[in-house]
Amino acid sequence: MRTILVIEDDLALARGLVDNLRFEGLEASSVSSGEEGLARLRERPFDLLLLDLMLPSMSGFDVLRALSSLPTSPRVIVVSARDAEADVVRALDLGAHDYVKKPFGLSELLARVRAQLRELLGETLADELVFADVRVSLKRFRLWKGKKESLLSHLEVEMLRLFAARPDEPLKRSEIIRQAWGEDAYPSERTVDNFILKLRKKIEDDPARPRHLVTEFGHGYRFCPAG
Amino acid sequence: MRTILVIEDDLALARGLVDNLRFEGLEASSVSSGEEGLARLRERPFDLLLLDLMLPSMSGFDVLRALSSLPTSPRVIVVSARDAEADVVRALDLGAHDYVKKPFGLSELLARVRAQLRELLGETLADELVFADVRVSLKRFRLWKGKKESLLSHLEVEMLRLFAARPDEPLKRSEIIRQAWGEDAYPSERTVDNFILKLRKKIEDDPARPRHLVTEFGHGYRFCPAG
DNA sequence: CGAGACGTGACATCAGGGTGACACTTCCGC
DNA sequence: GCGGAAGTGTCACCCTGATGTCACGTCTCG
The missing domain is CATH 3.40.50.2300 (Response regulator)
Structure with missing residues (x-):
């Protein structure tokens, strides 16, 4: 509404x-x-x-x-x-x-x-990403959790975009890399973990007990907007 | 036009x-x-x-x-x-x-x-541009910061016009060039940096720590009227 | 010719991205 | 339950590419 x-x-x-x-x-x-x-x-x-x-x-x-x-x-x-x-x-x-x-x-x-x-109507809704108390402007590379503002890097934005497109679905690291990094980049899969770490610090209440970016042991990560 | x-x-x-x-x-x-x-x-x-x-x-x-x-x-x-x-x-x-x-x-x-x-999308048409203690007359190519007056070149004005129209949004160098220089000019992207440098000297309290023309690493520059 | 505007290259500096190491957790067979 | 293997959390460090900054060359216009 x-x-x-x-x-x-x-x-x-x-x-x-x-x-x-x-x-x-x-x-x-x-x-x-x-x-x-x-x-x-x-x-x-x-x-x-x-x-x-x-x-x-x-x-x-x-x-x-x-x-x-x-x-x-x-x-x-x-x-x-x-x-x-x-x-x-x-x-x-x-x-x-x-x-x-x-x-x-x-x-x-x-x-x-x-x-x-x-x-x-269609103005910038594609730009906005909202879940729980988090708001993300993909265009501005900015994220707000409550009143706290964080900056996002290009890759962080790409990862959020990917997770938002496939909520509640476990994504393999290899898949995340292909989608967020592109076809021609081949970083170590552990690099993904680092970005998850950074994102958790920005969107989780308690980064040590993630509720939105959840680990699926052996299968990668899953994004739960609802928490 | x-x-x-x-x-x-x-x-x-x-x-x-x-x-x-x-x-x-x-x-x-x-x-x-x-x-x-x-x-x-x-x-x-x-x-x-x-x-x-x-x-x-x-x-x-x-x-x-x-x-x-x-x-x-x-x-x-x-x-x-x-x-x-x-x-x-x-x-x-x-x-x-x-x-x-x-x-x-x-x-x-x-x-x-x-x-x-x-x-x-594009540039503002207003003549007066006011933010913080800075006032700009885009038509007269003049800028006042407090009591200090500066002259602006054609391209400096075009860049300010562009930034004013898209406040708080990171603009890529390529985009800045296309909008401010026009379709048929292809200067090096580093040229943009030089103009940012000049503009910062005119509008920032401390050009080394810009608060209005902010660098968005990897994404270009962002104009924050509020500072 | 002189002044200002514009463009480029060079150099120093800086931030993000990538990696490896180490500790900890989970899984799985026993 | 137990222990090892594999997977993950986390951090510090290095490297590369991006940026800040300046000096200089070129061009235009009077």
């Missing part, structure tokens, strides 16, 4: 928005400050952000600037009473995808929400 | 739009009916379509419906005097990406054009 976060300090408005979004079949929630909003966005990805500009302390512009440093940034519709053209231009140039002036017609806003969500 | 088609039967307005879009560095042209527009779109792809709703014979809604049958459909901003909410909803649900009501502010429309074009 599509997830939407509303950052709006007018609680009545926020509630109205959330209710209507839910009525549209979307998963919506709201917070009343930019700081809270960013905290929520860091916890887990959202598909769309409805953002007020005039917030206490941290402004909507600040939130826009901060978005790019998130693991996955949502699409953004700014919803603001500020109707000066300069504000619209600034918000859009800071990365907002749309700008709706208050007061707005509800059905128009919902249509704009649909238009933004429509873009998501 | 980005290509834009304007479908607008008010010739004065169409001409004004085209002029302003060209002034922004875009390749713009206009036609005055939906039929002509579709013919042009069938001839060759456009990146963006500015579409009036009230056209003679074939309406803007009809154009929207016809777009999906094109080999490559452009992004669409509807520009219309019809301000009924129902029209906005209908246009957006028919696939329009944005809807601007006449009369509109020119700078807002241009910002919305930039926002749409930004979604296409």
